Amino acid sequence: MNMNKDLVAASATPLVLAILAEGDSYGYAILRRVSELSRGQLHWTDGMLYPVLHRLERLGHIGARWGTSDSGRRRKYYRITKQGRARLAEQRRQWRAVDATLRGIWPAPSETAR
Amino acid sequence: MGALEFGGAVEQEIAQWRAYLRHRQAIHAVDVEELEDHLRSQIASLVASGLAADEAFLVAVRRMGDLDGLSREFAVEHAERLWKQLVMVPGSAGAPGRAAYKEAVVVLGLACLAALAVKVPELFGRRLLGAGAAFYARNASLFVFPLLTGYFAWKRHLDARSRRWLIAPFLAAAIFANVFPFAPGGATEGLTALHVPIALWLAVGVAYAGGGWRLSARRMDFVRFSGECGIYYVLIALGGGVLTAFTLMMFEAIGLKVEWLAQGWLLPCGAAGAVLVAAWLVEAKQGVIENMAPVLTRVFTPLFTVLLLAFLATMAWTRSGINVARHLLIGFDLLLALVLGLLLYAASARDPEAPPDTFDGLQVLLVVSALIVDVVALAAVVARISEFGFSANKVAALGENVILLVNLGWSAWLYARFLRGDGSFAALERWQTAYLPVHAVWAGLVVVVFPPWFGYV
Numbered sequence: 255m256n257m258n259k260d261l262v263a264a265s266a267t268p269l270v271l272a273i274l275a276e277g278d279s280y281g282y283a284i285l286r287r288v289s290e291l292s293r294g295q296l297h298w299t300d301g302m303l304y305p306v307l308h309r310l311e312r313l314g315h316i317g318a319r320w321g322t323s324d325s326g327r328r329r330k331y332y333r334i335t336k337q338g339r340a341r342l343a344e345q346r347r348q349w350r351a352v353d354a355t356l357r358g359i360w361p362a363p364s365e366t367a368r
Numbered sequence: 369m370g371a372l373e374f375g376g377a378v379e380q381e382i383a384q385w386r387a388y389l390r391h392r393q394a395i396h397a398v399d400v401e402e403l404e405d406h407l408r409s410q411i412a413s414l415v416a417s418g419l420a421a422d423e424a425f426l427v428a429v430r431r432m433g434d435l436d437g438l439s440r441e442f443a444v445e446h447a448e449r450l451w452k453q454l455v456m457v458p459g460s461a462g463a464p465g466r467a468a469y470k471e472a473v474v475v476l477g478l479a480c481l482a483a484l485a486v487k488v489p490e491l492f493g494r495r496l497l498g499a500g501a502a503f504y505a506r507n508a509s510l511f512v513f514p515l516l517t518g519y520f521a522w523k524r525h526l527d528a529r530s531r532r533w534l535i536a537p538f539l540a541a542a543i544f545a546n547v548f549p550f551a552p553g554g555a556t557e558g559l560t561a562l563h564v565p566i567a568l569w570l571a572v573g574v575a576y577a578g579g580g581w582r583l584s585a586r587r588m589d590f591v592r593f594s595g596e597c598g599i600y601y602v603l604i605a606l607g608g609g610v611l612t613a614f615t616l617m618m619f620e621a622i623g624l625k626v627e628w629l630a631q632g633w634l635l636p637c638g639a640a641g642a643v644l645v646a647a648w649l650v651e652a653k654q655g656v657i658e659n660m661a662p663v664l665t666r667v668f669t670p671l672f673t674v675l676l677l678a679f680l681a682t683m684a685w686t687r688s689g690i691n692v693a694r695h696l697l698i699g700f701d702l703l704l705a706l707v708l709g710l711l712l713y714a715a716s717a718r719d720p721e722a723p724p725d726t727f728d729g730l731q732v733l734l735v736v737s738a739l740i741v742d743v744v745a746l747a748a749v750v751a752r753i754s755e756f757g758f759s760a761n762k763v764a765a766l767g768e769n770v771i772l773l774v775n776l777g778w779s780a781w782l783y784a785r786f787l788r789g790d791g792s793f794a795a796l797e798r799w800q801t802a803y804l805p806v807h808a809v810w811a812g813l814v815v816v817v818f819p820p821w822f823g824y825v
Contacts, residue, residue: 299433301433325373
Protein backbone atom coordinates (compact mmCIF):
# COMPACT_ATOMS: atom_id res chain seq x y z
CA MET A 255 0.00 0.00 0.00
CA ASN A 256 1.27 3.45 -0.87
CA MET A 257 0.73 5.44 2.29
CA ASN A 258 0.30 9.21 2.31
CA LYS A 259 3.63 10.90 3.12
CA ASP A 260 2.22 13.25 5.75
CA LEU A 261 0.59 10.34 7.53
CA VAL A 262 3.86 8.41 7.54
CA ALA A 263 5.71 11.43 8.89
CA ALA A 264 3.09 12.10 11.57
CA SER A 265 3.09 8.51 12.79
CA ALA A 266 6.89 8.32 12.94
CA THR A 267 7.25 10.01 16.33
CA PRO A 268 4.76 7.86 18.28
CA LEU A 269 5.99 4.72 16.55
CA VAL A 270 9.65 5.30 17.33
CA LEU A 271 8.86 6.33 20.90
CA ALA A 272 6.63 3.30 21.41
CA ILE A 273 9.26 0.93 20.07
CA LEU A 274 11.93 2.46 22.28
CA ALA A 275 9.51 2.20 25.23
CA GLU A 276 9.75 -1.57 24.75
CA GLY A 277 13.50 -1.37 25.28
CA ASP A 278 16.70 0.26 23.97
CA SER A 279 17.28 -0.27 20.28
CA TYR A 280 19.17 0.97 17.21
CA GLY A 281 18.16 2.23 13.78
CA TYR A 282 18.03 -0.97 11.81
CA ALA A 283 16.20 -2.90 14.55
CA ILE A 284 13.65 -0.09 14.89
CA LEU A 285 12.88 -0.30 11.17
CA ARG A 286 12.55 -4.07 11.37
CA ARG A 287 10.11 -3.67 14.24
CA VAL A 288 8.08 -1.12 12.29
CA SER A 289 7.66 -3.40 9.30
CA GLU A 290 6.92 -6.31 11.61
CA LEU A 291 4.21 -4.34 13.45
CA SER A 292 2.61 -3.05 10.26
CA ARG A 293 3.03 -6.38 8.48
CA GLY A 294 4.92 -4.58 5.74
CA GLN A 295 2.15 -2.05 5.13
CA LEU A 296 3.97 0.93 6.60
CA HIS A 297 7.08 1.43 4.57
CA TRP A 298 9.75 3.98 5.37
CA THR A 299 12.72 4.84 3.26
CA ASP A 300 15.46 3.50 5.51
CA GLY A 301 17.62 6.60 5.60
CA MET A 302 14.78 8.89 6.61
CA LEU A 303 14.54 7.23 10.03
CA TYR A 304 17.80 8.86 11.11
CA PRO A 305 16.84 12.52 10.81
CA VAL A 306 13.73 11.60 12.85
CA LEU A 307 15.87 9.94 15.52
CA HIS A 308 18.20 12.93 15.62
CA ARG A 309 15.27 15.31 15.98
CA LEU A 310 13.83 13.33 18.86
CA GLU A 311 17.27 13.26 20.44
CA ARG A 312 17.61 17.03 20.11
CA LEU A 313 14.16 17.51 21.66
CA GLY A 314 15.24 15.34 24.57
CA HIS A 315 12.62 12.62 24.00
CA ILE A 316 15.30 10.01 23.46
CA GLY A 317 18.93 9.65 24.44
CA ALA A 318 21.75 8.04 22.49
CA ARG A 319 25.00 6.27 23.24
CA TRP A 320 27.57 4.46 21.15
CA GLY A 321 27.96 0.77 21.83
CA THR A 322 29.24 -2.27 20.01
CA SER A 323 27.23 -4.65 17.90
CA ASP A 324 27.57 -8.42 18.00
CA SER A 325 29.84 -8.28 14.97
CA GLY A 326 32.10 -5.77 16.72
CA ARG A 327 31.01 -2.65 14.79
CA ARG A 328 30.35 0.62 16.52
CA ARG A 329 26.61 1.08 16.79
CA LYS A 330 24.46 3.92 18.06
CA TYR A 331 21.81 2.82 20.53
CA TYR A 332 18.81 4.90 21.51
CA ARG A 333 16.71 4.83 24.66
CA ILE A 334 13.56 6.68 25.61
CA THR A 335 13.79 9.38 28.28
CA LYS A 336 11.26 10.33 30.94
CA GLN A 337 10.25 13.29 28.84
CA GLY A 338 9.88 10.96 25.87
CA ARG A 339 7.52 8.72 27.81
CA ALA A 340 5.37 11.73 28.68
CA ARG A 341 5.36 12.72 25.02
CA LEU A 342 4.38 9.18 24.04
CA ALA A 343 1.45 9.19 26.47
CA GLU A 344 0.26 12.48 25.06
CA GLN A 345 0.58 11.22 21.48
CA ARG A 346 -1.34 8.11 22.38
CA ARG A 347 -4.25 10.21 23.67
CA GLN A 348 -4.28 12.27 20.48
CA TRP A 349 -4.11 9.29 18.12
CA ARG A 350 -6.87 7.51 20.07
CA ALA A 351 -9.06 10.57 19.64
CA VAL A 352 -8.42 10.63 15.89
CA ASP A 353 -8.97 6.90 15.66
CA ALA A 354 -12.23 7.03 17.61
CA THR A 355 -13.52 9.88 15.51
CA LEU A 356 -12.80 8.09 12.25
CA ARG A 357 -14.32 4.85 13.52
CA GLY A 358 -17.52 6.71 14.32
CA ILE A 359 -18.06 7.75 10.73
CA TRP A 360 -16.44 4.96 8.69
CA PRO A 361 -18.26 1.72 7.88
CA ALA A 362 -16.78 -1.53 9.21
CA PRO A 363 -13.64 -2.72 7.37
CA SER A 364 -15.39 -5.73 5.79
CA GLU A 365 -17.60 -3.45 3.68
CA THR A 366 -14.71 -1.59 2.13
CA ALA A 367 -12.49 -4.60 1.50
CA ARG A 368 -10.96 -4.38 -1.94
CA MET B 369 34.64 -0.62 11.50
CA GLY B 370 36.63 -1.84 8.62
CA ALA B 371 35.96 -5.50 9.34
CA LEU B 372 35.78 -7.32 6.05
CA GLU B 373 32.36 -8.83 6.35
CA PHE B 374 31.23 -9.27 2.79
CA GLY B 375 34.30 -9.92 0.67
CA GLY B 376 36.48 -7.49 -1.26
CA ALA B 377 34.18 -6.36 -4.05
CA VAL B 378 31.24 -5.47 -1.84
CA GLU B 379 33.51 -3.94 0.79
CA GLN B 380 34.90 -1.73 -1.95
CA GLU B 381 31.41 -0.68 -2.97
CA ILE B 382 30.54 0.09 0.63
CA ALA B 383 33.71 2.18 0.91
CA GLN B 384 32.69 4.08 -2.22
CA TRP B 385 29.20 4.66 -0.86
CA ARG B 386 30.70 5.89 2.40
CA ALA B 387 33.06 8.26 0.60
CA TYR B 388 30.15 9.61 -1.42
CA LEU B 389 28.19 10.22 1.75
CA ARG B 390 31.14 11.92 3.44
CA HIS B 391 31.04 14.66 0.82
CA ARG B 392 27.62 15.73 2.00
CA GLN B 393 28.08 18.77 4.17
CA ALA B 394 25.00 18.14 6.29
CA ILE B 395 25.93 14.54 7.06
CA HIS B 396 28.76 14.26 9.55
CA ALA B 397 31.20 11.41 9.99
CA VAL B 398 29.33 9.93 12.97
CA ASP B 399 26.11 9.92 10.95
CA VAL B 400 27.87 8.17 8.10
CA GLU B 401 29.02 5.58 10.60
CA GLU B 402 25.48 5.12 11.87
CA LEU B 403 24.10 4.82 8.34
CA GLU B 404 26.84 2.38 7.39
CA ASP B 405 25.97 0.20 10.36
CA HIS B 406 22.41 0.21 9.04
CA LEU B 407 23.52 -0.65 5.52
CA ARG B 408 25.65 -3.52 6.75
CA SER B 409 22.88 -4.89 8.97
CA GLN B 410 20.54 -4.77 5.99
CA ILE B 411 23.02 -6.53 3.70
CA ALA B 412 23.71 -9.20 6.32
CA SER B 413 20.02 -9.85 6.76
CA LEU B 414 19.45 -10.06 2.98
CA VAL B 415 22.41 -12.39 2.58
CA ALA B 416 21.02 -14.56 5.37
CA SER B 417 17.77 -14.84 3.45
CA GLY B 418 19.62 -16.12 0.38
CA LEU B 419 20.72 -13.11 -1.72
CA ALA B 420 24.25 -12.83 -3.09
CA ALA B 421 26.29 -10.16 -1.31
CA ASP B 422 26.54 -7.81 -4.30
CA GLU B 423 22.79 -8.06 -4.95
CA ALA B 424 22.15 -7.47 -1.28
CA PHE B 425 24.30 -4.34 -1.47
CA LEU B 426 22.22 -2.95 -4.33
CA VAL B 427 18.95 -3.64 -2.55
CA ALA B 428 20.22 -2.18 0.71
CA VAL B 429 21.42 1.02 -1.00
CA ARG B 430 18.09 1.32 -2.78
CA ARG B 431 16.18 0.95 0.48
CA MET B 432 18.37 3.56 2.11
CA GLY B 433 16.74 5.99 -0.30
CA ASP B 434 17.79 8.83 -2.50
CA LEU B 435 20.87 10.49 -0.99
CA ASP B 436 19.91 14.01 -2.10
CA GLY B 437 16.65 13.72 -0.24
CA LEU B 438 18.39 12.23 2.76
CA SER B 439 20.99 14.95 2.80
CA ARG B 440 18.18 17.54 2.62
CA GLU B 441 16.48 15.95 5.62
CA PHE B 442 19.73 16.04 7.56
CA ALA B 443 20.18 19.67 6.60
CA VAL B 444 16.70 20.51 7.91
CA GLU B 445 17.43 18.73 11.18
CA HIS B 446 20.98 20.10 11.53
CA ALA B 447 20.75 23.58 9.99
CA GLU B 448 23.91 24.66 11.81
CA ARG B 449 25.96 22.26 9.70
CA LEU B 450 25.47 24.38 6.61
CA TRP B 451 27.59 26.97 8.39
CA LYS B 452 31.07 25.64 8.13
CA GLN B 453 32.50 25.37 11.60
CA LEU B 454 36.14 25.69 12.37
CA VAL B 455 36.83 22.93 14.87
CA MET B 456 40.36 23.31 16.12
CA VAL B 457 40.59 20.06 18.02
CA PRO B 458 38.22 17.38 16.68
CA GLY B 459 36.17 15.75 19.41
CA SER B 460 36.54 12.17 18.28
CA ALA B 461 39.75 10.39 19.14
CA GLY B 462 42.17 9.23 16.48
CA ALA B 463 45.41 10.14 14.80
CA PRO B 464 44.26 13.40 13.13
CA GLY B 465 42.81 14.57 16.44
CA ARG B 466 46.07 13.95 18.30
CA ALA B 467 48.10 15.78 15.65
CA ALA B 468 45.76 18.77 15.83
CA TYR B 469 45.98 18.74 19.62
CA LYS B 470 49.77 18.63 19.51
CA GLU B 471 49.81 21.54 17.07
CA ALA B 472 47.50 23.53 19.31
CA VAL B 473 49.86 22.99 22.24
CA VAL B 474 52.90 23.97 20.17
CA VAL B 475 51.26 27.15 18.86
CA LEU B 476 49.96 28.27 22.22
CA GLY B 477 53.42 27.63 23.66
CA LEU B 478 55.03 29.72 20.95
CA ALA B 479 52.43 32.47 21.43
CA CYS B 480 53.23 32.60 25.16
CA LEU B 481 56.92 32.67 24.30
CA ALA B 482 56.36 35.63 21.96
CA ALA B 483 54.37 37.41 24.65
CA LEU B 484 57.16 36.86 27.17
CA ALA B 485 59.89 37.80 24.69
CA VAL B 486 58.32 41.23 24.43
CA LYS B 487 58.93 41.78 28.13
CA VAL B 488 62.51 40.49 28.25
CA PRO B 489 64.24 43.76 27.21
CA GLU B 490 62.47 45.51 30.11
CA LEU B 491 64.63 43.40 32.43
CA PHE B 492 67.59 45.22 30.93
CA GLY B 493 66.11 48.64 31.40
CA ARG B 494 64.56 49.11 27.95
CA ARG B 495 61.18 50.51 28.95
CA LEU B 496 58.55 50.08 26.23
CA LEU B 497 56.68 53.14 27.48
CA GLY B 498 59.79 55.18 28.10
CA ALA B 499 63.35 55.41 26.84
CA GLY B 500 63.16 52.04 25.11
CA ALA B 501 60.31 52.95 22.74
CA ALA B 502 62.62 53.40 19.74
CA PHE B 503 64.39 50.14 20.52
CA TYR B 504 61.04 48.36 20.53
CA ALA B 505 59.99 50.01 17.27
CA ARG B 506 63.16 48.83 15.47
CA ASN B 507 62.97 45.29 16.87
CA ALA B 508 59.21 44.69 16.96
CA SER B 509 59.22 41.98 14.29
CA LEU B 510 62.19 40.22 15.90
CA PHE B 511 60.06 39.26 18.91
CA VAL B 512 57.55 37.42 16.76
CA PHE B 513 58.77 36.46 13.28
CA PRO B 514 61.53 34.06 14.41
CA LEU B 515 58.93 32.12 16.40
CA LEU B 516 56.52 32.19 13.47
CA THR B 517 59.29 30.92 11.20
CA GLY B 518 60.07 28.25 13.77
CA TYR B 519 56.43 27.18 13.79
CA PHE B 520 56.44 26.69 10.01
CA ALA B 521 59.86 25.02 10.06
CA TRP B 522 58.42 22.58 12.62
CA LYS B 523 55.15 22.08 10.79
CA ARG B 524 56.67 21.65 7.32
CA HIS B 525 59.50 19.43 8.60
CA LEU B 526 62.13 21.71 7.12
CA ASP B 527 65.52 20.09 6.69
CA ALA B 528 68.42 21.13 8.90
CA ARG B 529 70.23 23.02 6.16
CA SER B 530 67.24 25.26 5.38
CA ARG B 531 66.75 25.83 9.09
CA ARG B 532 70.32 27.03 9.45
CA TRP B 533 69.94 29.34 6.47
CA LEU B 534 66.75 30.82 7.93
CA ILE B 535 68.60 31.94 11.05
CA ALA B 536 70.80 34.23 8.94
CA PRO B 537 68.23 36.92 8.03
CA PHE B 538 67.07 37.24 11.63
CA LEU B 539 70.63 37.54 12.89
CA ALA B 540 71.39 40.15 10.23
CA ALA B 541 68.22 42.07 11.11
CA ALA B 542 69.08 41.99 14.81
CA ILE B 543 72.54 43.36 14.03
CA PHE B 544 71.57 46.08 11.57
CA ALA B 545 68.63 47.24 13.65
CA ASN B 546 70.81 47.74 16.71
CA VAL B 547 74.44 48.53 15.88
CA PHE B 548 73.92 51.79 14.02
CA PRO B 549 74.20 54.98 16.10
CA PHE B 550 70.79 56.32 15.08
CA ALA B 551 70.09 59.95 15.87
CA PRO B 552 67.08 60.00 18.24
CA GLY B 553 63.88 60.55 16.30
CA GLY B 554 65.74 60.53 12.98
CA ALA B 555 64.23 59.50 9.69
CA THR B 556 66.56 56.53 9.15
CA GLU B 557 65.50 55.01 12.46
CA GLY B 558 61.88 55.20 11.41
CA LEU B 559 62.77 53.68 8.03
CA THR B 560 64.52 50.79 9.75
CA ALA B 561 61.51 50.16 11.99
CA LEU B 562 59.27 50.13 8.91
CA HIS B 563 61.43 48.00 6.63
CA VAL B 564 62.76 45.27 8.94
CA PRO B 565 59.36 43.52 9.08
CA ILE B 566 58.96 43.74 5.28
CA ALA B 567 62.36 42.14 4.70
CA LEU B 568 61.83 39.46 7.35
CA TRP B 569 58.39 38.55 6.05
CA LEU B 570 60.25 36.93 3.15
CA ALA B 571 62.04 34.63 5.59
CA VAL B 572 58.67 33.70 7.08
CA GLY B 573 57.52 32.98 3.53
CA VAL B 574 60.45 30.70 2.82
CA ALA B 575 59.67 28.71 5.95
CA TYR B 576 55.97 28.73 5.08
CA ALA B 577 56.70 27.28 1.64
CA GLY B 578 58.60 24.51 3.38
CA GLY B 579 61.37 24.09 0.84
CA GLY B 580 59.12 24.87 -2.11
CA TRP B 581 59.82 28.60 -2.26
CA ARG B 582 61.03 28.32 -5.84
CA LEU B 583 57.58 27.15 -6.94
CA SER B 584 55.23 29.87 -8.06
CA ALA B 585 52.26 27.98 -6.60
CA ARG B 586 53.80 27.86 -3.14
CA ARG B 587 54.54 31.57 -3.25
CA MET B 588 50.94 32.23 -4.19
CA ASP B 589 49.94 30.12 -1.20
CA PHE B 590 52.05 32.40 0.93
CA VAL B 591 50.31 35.44 -0.55
CA ARG B 592 46.96 33.90 0.33
CA PHE B 593 48.25 33.08 3.80
CA SER B 594 49.49 36.66 4.31
CA GLY B 595 46.10 38.12 3.40
CA GLU B 596 44.12 35.78 5.60
CA CYS B 597 46.58 36.16 8.44
CA GLY B 598 46.21 39.94 8.25
CA ILE B 599 42.43 39.72 8.36
CA TYR B 600 42.47 37.31 11.30
CA TYR B 601 44.96 39.50 13.09
CA VAL B 602 42.71 42.52 12.73
CA LEU B 603 39.75 40.51 14.04
CA ILE B 604 41.75 39.29 17.02
CA ALA B 605 42.97 42.84 17.64
CA LEU B 606 39.37 44.07 17.72
CA GLY B 607 38.53 41.40 20.28
CA GLY B 608 41.62 42.36 22.26
CA GLY B 609 40.51 45.97 22.22
CA VAL B 610 37.15 45.01 23.70
CA LEU B 611 38.88 42.89 26.35
CA THR B 612 41.17 45.80 27.25
CA ALA B 613 38.28 48.25 27.43
CA PHE B 614 36.38 45.95 29.79
CA THR B 615 39.48 45.41 31.93
CA LEU B 616 39.92 49.16 32.39
CA MET B 617 36.23 49.78 32.97
CA MET B 618 35.70 47.02 35.51
CA PHE B 619 38.75 47.76 37.63
CA GLU B 620 37.94 51.43 37.58
CA ALA B 621 34.54 50.50 39.03
CA ILE B 622 36.32 49.25 42.15
CA GLY B 623 38.57 52.27 42.25
CA LEU B 624 41.71 50.80 40.65
CA LYS B 625 43.57 52.38 37.76
CA VAL B 626 45.06 49.56 35.69
CA GLU B 627 46.34 51.49 32.66
CA TRP B 628 49.81 50.13 33.45
CA LEU B 629 48.48 46.59 33.03
CA ALA B 630 46.76 47.39 29.73
CA GLN B 631 49.60 49.38 28.20
CA GLY B 632 52.54 47.50 29.65
CA TRP B 633 51.25 43.93 29.39
CA LEU B 634 47.92 43.33 27.66
CA LEU B 635 48.60 45.32 24.49
CA PRO B 636 52.24 44.46 23.70
CA CYS B 637 52.10 40.83 24.81
CA GLY B 638 48.73 40.31 23.18
CA ALA B 639 49.90 41.92 19.94
CA ALA B 640 52.90 39.55 19.79
CA GLY B 641 51.07 36.37 20.71
CA ALA B 642 48.16 37.15 18.40
CA VAL B 643 50.40 36.89 15.32
CA LEU B 644 51.07 33.22 16.03
CA VAL B 645 47.47 32.51 16.88
CA ALA B 646 46.32 34.21 13.67
CA ALA B 647 48.80 32.18 11.61
CA TRP B 648 47.62 29.00 13.28
CA LEU B 649 43.96 29.84 12.63
CA VAL B 650 44.71 30.40 8.95
CA GLU B 651 46.54 27.07 8.78
CA ALA B 652 43.68 25.27 10.50
CA LYS B 653 40.90 26.87 8.51
CA GLN B 654 42.54 26.35 5.14
CA GLY B 655 40.09 24.26 3.17
CA VAL B 656 37.36 24.60 5.77
CA ILE B 657 36.29 28.19 5.40
CA GLU B 658 36.21 30.41 2.36
CA ASN B 659 39.13 32.81 1.99
CA MET B 660 38.18 36.30 3.04
CA ALA B 661 40.73 38.41 1.16
CA PRO B 662 39.39 37.62 -2.34
CA VAL B 663 35.87 38.44 -1.15
CA LEU B 664 37.01 41.84 0.07
CA THR B 665 38.84 42.28 -3.22
CA ARG B 666 35.64 41.66 -5.16
CA VAL B 667 33.85 44.27 -3.08
CA PHE B 668 36.53 46.96 -3.20
CA THR B 669 37.97 46.65 -6.69
CA PRO B 670 34.97 48.37 -8.34
CA LEU B 671 34.85 51.03 -5.61
CA PHE B 672 38.53 51.91 -5.93
CA THR B 673 38.25 51.94 -9.70
CA VAL B 674 35.41 54.44 -9.45
CA LEU B 675 37.44 56.54 -7.00
CA LEU B 676 40.51 56.65 -9.26
CA LEU B 677 38.51 57.41 -12.38
CA ALA B 678 36.57 60.13 -10.60
CA PHE B 679 39.84 61.59 -9.33
CA LEU B 680 41.38 61.58 -12.81
CA ALA B 681 38.27 63.08 -14.38
CA THR B 682 38.11 65.82 -11.76
CA MET B 683 41.78 66.62 -12.23
CA ALA B 684 41.37 66.83 -15.98
CA TRP B 685 38.20 68.87 -15.71
CA THR B 686 39.46 71.44 -13.22
CA ARG B 687 43.01 71.37 -14.64
CA SER B 688 44.34 71.44 -11.08
CA GLY B 689 47.79 69.98 -10.58
CA ILE B 690 48.67 67.72 -7.70
CA ASN B 691 49.68 69.68 -4.64
CA VAL B 692 53.07 68.32 -3.69
CA ALA B 693 52.64 67.99 0.05
CA ARG B 694 55.09 66.43 2.44
CA HIS B 695 53.47 63.03 2.75
CA LEU B 696 52.37 62.87 -0.85
CA LEU B 697 54.85 60.23 -1.98
CA ILE B 698 54.08 57.92 0.89
CA GLY B 699 50.38 58.34 0.19
CA PHE B 700 50.84 57.32 -3.43
CA ASP B 701 53.08 54.42 -2.41
CA LEU B 702 50.25 53.21 -0.23
CA LEU B 703 47.80 53.65 -3.09
CA LEU B 704 49.95 51.53 -5.40
CA ALA B 705 50.49 48.92 -2.70
CA LEU B 706 46.75 48.76 -2.20
CA VAL B 707 46.08 48.35 -5.91
CA LEU B 708 48.76 45.68 -6.02
CA GLY B 709 47.04 43.93 -3.10
CA LEU B 710 43.70 44.04 -4.91
CA LEU B 711 45.34 42.61 -8.01
CA LEU B 712 47.21 39.94 -6.08
CA TYR B 713 44.23 38.70 -4.09
CA ALA B 714 41.96 38.70 -7.09
CA ALA B 715 44.61 36.63 -8.86
CA SER B 716 45.02 34.31 -5.87
CA ALA B 717 41.37 33.29 -6.02
CA ARG B 718 41.09 33.10 -9.78
CA ASP B 719 41.06 29.91 -11.75
CA PRO B 720 44.04 30.37 -14.10
CA GLU B 721 42.31 28.28 -16.77
CA ALA B 722 39.14 30.38 -16.90
CA PRO B 723 38.65 32.75 -19.85
CA PRO B 724 38.67 36.54 -19.26
CA ASP B 725 35.50 38.02 -17.80
CA THR B 726 34.17 41.47 -16.88
CA PHE B 727 35.96 41.50 -13.57
CA ASP B 728 39.29 41.06 -15.35
CA GLY B 729 38.50 44.11 -17.48
CA LEU B 730 37.73 46.04 -14.30
CA GLN B 731 41.07 44.96 -12.82
CA VAL B 732 42.97 46.28 -15.82
CA LEU B 733 41.03 49.53 -15.63
CA LEU B 734 41.93 49.80 -11.92
CA VAL B 735 45.62 49.15 -12.51
CA VAL B 736 45.88 51.50 -15.48
CA SER B 737 44.08 54.35 -13.72
CA ALA B 738 46.29 53.85 -10.64
CA LEU B 739 49.36 53.98 -12.87
CA ILE B 740 48.21 57.22 -14.52
CA VAL B 741 47.50 58.83 -11.15
CA ASP B 742 50.91 57.73 -9.88
CA VAL B 743 52.78 58.92 -12.94
CA VAL B 744 51.12 62.34 -12.67
CA ALA B 745 52.11 62.50 -9.01
CA LEU B 746 55.65 61.31 -9.70
CA ALA B 747 56.06 63.91 -12.45
CA ALA B 748 55.03 66.59 -9.98
CA VAL B 749 57.50 65.33 -7.39
CA VAL B 750 60.43 64.87 -9.75
CA ALA B 751 59.87 68.30 -11.28
CA ARG B 752 60.37 69.87 -7.91
CA ILE B 753 62.79 67.43 -6.32
CA SER B 754 65.69 69.85 -6.71
CA GLU B 755 63.88 72.26 -4.42
CA PHE B 756 63.52 69.64 -1.69
CA GLY B 757 66.88 67.97 -2.04
CA PHE B 758 67.17 64.28 -1.27
CA SER B 759 66.31 63.02 2.16
CA ALA B 760 66.26 59.43 3.41
CA ASN B 761 62.46 59.38 3.54
CA LYS B 762 62.11 60.71 0.01
CA VAL B 763 64.60 58.29 -1.52
CA ALA B 764 62.97 55.37 0.26
CA ALA B 765 59.49 56.39 -0.86
CA LEU B 766 60.69 57.09 -4.39
CA GLY B 767 62.46 53.73 -4.61
CA GLU B 768 59.43 51.82 -3.41
CA ASN B 769 57.28 53.80 -5.80
CA VAL B 770 59.47 52.81 -8.75
CA ILE B 771 59.39 49.16 -7.66
CA LEU B 772 55.61 49.19 -7.43
CA LEU B 773 55.33 51.07 -10.71
CA VAL B 774 57.42 48.46 -12.54
CA ASN B 775 55.42 45.65 -10.97
CA LEU B 776 52.05 47.16 -11.83
CA GLY B 777 53.12 48.37 -15.25
CA TRP B 778 54.27 44.97 -16.38
CA SER B 779 51.21 43.38 -14.72
CA ALA B 780 48.94 45.69 -16.70
CA TRP B 781 50.74 44.72 -19.90
CA LEU B 782 50.45 40.99 -19.15
CA TYR B 783 46.83 41.41 -18.12
CA ALA B 784 46.00 43.28 -21.31
CA ARG B 785 47.62 40.51 -23.36
CA PHE B 786 45.56 37.97 -21.46
CA LEU B 787 42.38 39.92 -22.17
CA ARG B 788 43.22 40.07 -25.88
CA GLY B 789 43.80 36.32 -25.80
CA ASP B 790 47.54 36.53 -26.54
CA GLY B 791 48.77 35.31 -23.18
CA SER B 792 47.75 33.15 -20.27
CA PHE B 793 46.71 34.24 -16.81
CA ALA B 794 49.40 31.97 -15.42
CA ALA B 795 52.03 34.31 -16.89
CA LEU B 796 50.64 37.18 -14.82
CA GLU B 797 50.59 34.99 -11.72
CA ARG B 798 54.19 33.91 -12.33
CA TRP B 799 55.26 37.53 -12.75
CA GLN B 800 53.60 38.52 -9.48
CA THR B 801 55.12 35.69 -7.48
CA ALA B 802 58.55 36.11 -9.06
CA TYR B 803 58.49 39.78 -8.09
CA LEU B 804 57.74 39.18 -4.40
CA PRO B 805 61.42 38.99 -3.29
CA VAL B 806 62.14 42.37 -4.91
CA HIS B 807 60.14 44.12 -2.21
CA ALA B 808 62.03 42.27 0.51
CA VAL B 809 65.40 42.96 -1.08
CA TRP B 810 64.61 46.66 -1.35
CA ALA B 811 63.48 46.71 2.27
CA GLY B 812 66.74 44.99 3.21
CA LEU B 813 68.71 47.63 1.32
CA VAL B 814 66.89 50.40 3.13
CA VAL B 815 67.76 48.80 6.47
CA VAL B 816 71.42 48.13 5.64
CA VAL B 817 72.47 51.01 3.38
CA PHE B 818 70.31 53.99 4.23
CA PRO B 819 71.40 54.73 7.82
CA PRO B 820 75.14 55.11 7.01
CA TRP B 821 74.34 56.78 3.67
CA PHE B 822 72.23 59.50 5.27
CA GLY B 823 74.38 59.87 8.38
CA TYR B 824 71.96 58.13 10.78
CA VAL B 825 69.57 61.07 10.83
